[in-house]
Amino acid sequence: MVAAAQHAHQAAATKQSFEVLTPDQAKEVEAIAARIIPTDELPGATEAGVVYFIDRALKTFASDNLARYQTGLAEVNHLATQMFLGVTSFSAATPEQQDKILTELSATQLSQTSSRRRNQAPAGSGFFQTIWYDTVCGFLIDPEGGGNRDFAGWKVIGRDPAHSFSPPFGYYDKDYPGWQPLSTEAGKK
C-alpha cells in the first residue's frame, strides 16, 4: 500500500506541471503538506494531489496568497538551515527533522475556528496557518473543487463519495423500530 502510494506520488509529480509555483517551491509545499497529513496505510496529502490543488488555488481564487507562500517557503527553508546543520531546505530534512520544524512553526500560528464561522478560513495570518488550511482543503474538498484526488481524503475520513444515500445510514439507526409515542405523553397537556 505504501509502495503503491509512493509510486502514485512519483507518477503524479512527474506528469503534471505547475501553474504558478516553481518546481523548487512545489517540492517544499508538497513536503510540508506531507507532514501535515502524512501517508501511512491510508493515503495522505501527497496522494490527494494537495500540491496541485494549492498551485491552482494560488493561480485563481487564492492569488492574494501567492506572496505569502513565496516569503513563507523561504522562511521555512531558512528555519530548516538554522535548526539542522547541513540541511539546505525543508524537503531535504528527514521526516523527524521536518516535524520539529513544523512544531516550531505551528506553536505560534495555529488557532481553532469558532462555531458559526467554521467553514471560513481560520483566523491568523501566519504562513503555517495558511498552508495548513490549504492542505486540509486540498485533501477534503469535493473533487469538483480541484483537490481530493481519487477521493483520497474522503477514504481517510470514511465519507462515501456517492451523491445520494438511503437509510439506515449507520450503526445506531439500523435497528430503529420507528418513532413510538411515550405512553405517558397521551395525558400531558
Add this chain to the structure above:
Amino acid sequence: MSQAKVSYKPSEEVDFLIVGSGAAGGVLAKELSTNGFRVVVLEQGPYLTEADFSHDELKVLARHLLTNNPKIQPTTFRQTPEEKARIQSSVLYGRCVGGSSVHFTANFWRFHEIDFVERSKVGEIPGSGFVDWPIRYADLEPYYTKVEWEIGVSGLAGASPFDPPRSKPYPMPPLPVKGSGVIFERAARKLGYHPFPAPMAILSEPRPGRSACVNCGFCLGFGCEVGAKSTALSSVIRMAEKTGRCEIRPNSYVHKIATDKTGRATGVIYFDAKKNEHLQRAKAVVVCANGAETPRLLLLSSSNQFPNGLANSSGLVGKYLMPNSAAMAYGVFDEPLNDYKGFAVSRIFHDFYEMDTQKLGIYGGGGLDARFDPTPIGFAAGALPPGTPRWGKDFKKALHHNFTRTMQIFCHGTSLPIESNSFSLDPEVKDAWGLPALRMTYQDSENDLKLVTWMKDRAMEILDAAGATNKWHQPIASQQFAVHLLGTCRMGADAKSSVINPDHRTHDVPNLFLCDGSSLVTSGRGQPTMTIQALAYRAADRIKALAKQGELLG
C-alpha cells in the same frame, strides 16, 4: 422556466415593488401576483438555480456563492455604543434569489402561544424592551398551516406534548431518522424528556418538479440540487413567476426608497449589475430585505423630509436586534453514525421551551436539536475535540476516527430585546458601491448567557447518558456574529414604540410595508423562518384587503 417571463420597465409604475426575494419576499411575491397584481422583486444577489449549486465547500462557503461577501460589503462590529466599531464580518445572510432559505438548516418550528404574550406572563425585565406582540398565536395559526402545505414541510403532528394547537397535520411524514437522532432520542427519554421527529422544510415525498430529499449530505450552507429543500426559490418564487405578472430582477441592489412631497413612497432606486442607477416606480413598496438590510435601507433613505431615516419617527429602526442565543455540544461514539449522510436534524425536543423563570432565575427558553452539520473541511477545521493535534499522524487518525462517529446537540434559545443591540450605518466604512457599511452593536444579555449555559449543561448530560466516549462544548461567550437577524423594525400598535403596525405597514409611510425577521417582537426559540413566512402570508392578506379598499394603490 418554460413560461415567457414578464419584464417591466423601471419607468412603468407597477402595483408592488418588493425588495428581497427570500423567505418573506418570495411569499409576498407569490401571494400578490396570484391575486392579479403586477409585481417586481428586486434581489441584490444573482439568480442561481439547482444547476448552479455545488458541493465545492470553498466555492459555496468560503467564496460566498450564496451569501453576503464581506469583501464587497464589509460590516463593522462593536459591543457597546461607547466603542468605535472595527471592520469585522458580523452577519451572514443569503444573497441570491431565495435569500437565506436557500442555504438554511430548514429547522421549521412554529412559535408557541407563549412567544406572543410572554411579557404579560413573566412581567417586566429591567433593561430590556420586552413587550407582547400585537397579534396572537391564533392569528397566525392558519398561516403556519398554509406555509406547511404550500412550500412543503415534513413532520409528525401531535408528536410533541409541548406543541401549540394546529388546524391540520403536516402534509408529509417526517424525514428518516439519523444515528444522531436515535442516540439523542434514547438518551433524552432516559432523562425524562420528550424528543420527537423534527419538523423540517425538506420534502420527504416528491412534489411536481421537486425530488424528495436524497440525503446527499451537503445541506446546511448549500443550495439543494434536487429541489428537496423547501426554499423560497424552489417553491413560492416559481409560483409567482408562473403568473406572468411577477418579475424577479436579480443583481439589483436597492439603496434608497424614493418618496414624494406628501411622504408617500414612489418606488426605489437601485444599482444594476454594472452599477448603473435606476428608479423603479411602484404604487406601493414592500421591504423584505432581512433584519439587517431592511433597517439599513430605511436609514440610507434619509432625506431633508426624513432626517433620521424613513419610517423612523420612533427612532427604533435597527434597534432591538435579537440573533437568538446558541450553544453547541459535541459527542463522539464507538460505532459509525455516518451522520454526514442526509439533512442536518432528525430529532428535537421542546421540554425547555418555557423555563421556570421563578425557580431558575432565567427568562425565556429554547429547544435542543440532534444534528451533524459540518462538511468535511469544516469538520477538520472546527469539529475535532479540543486538544487534538492539528497536524501529523495523530491529526489524521482523529479525522479517520471521528468524522463518522461525531454528532452535535445544538441548543437554540431566546434573545432578550435590548435597545442598544442594533444595526446602524457605520460613519466611516463604505461598501464597494460607496454606501455606508452596516454596523452591528451587540452584547448578549446576562440572562441569555445564563440560559444557554444552562441548556448546554443539559446537552452534556444527554451525551453522557448516551454513552459518548468523548464530549465537549464550544465556549459560551457573547456573540459577535449574527445569522438570525430579528427584531430590528418591530411590530406594534403604538407608533412611538414600534416601526410597523400589525398589518406590517410602517406607521409613518402609508404605502410602505416591511416584512421579514425585522418584524418580530420576540425572538422565539431559535428557528425564525417558519414564523417569518407565516407573517408574510398574513401580511399579504392584510395588504390585499387594504388594496381592495382602494386607498393603497391610489
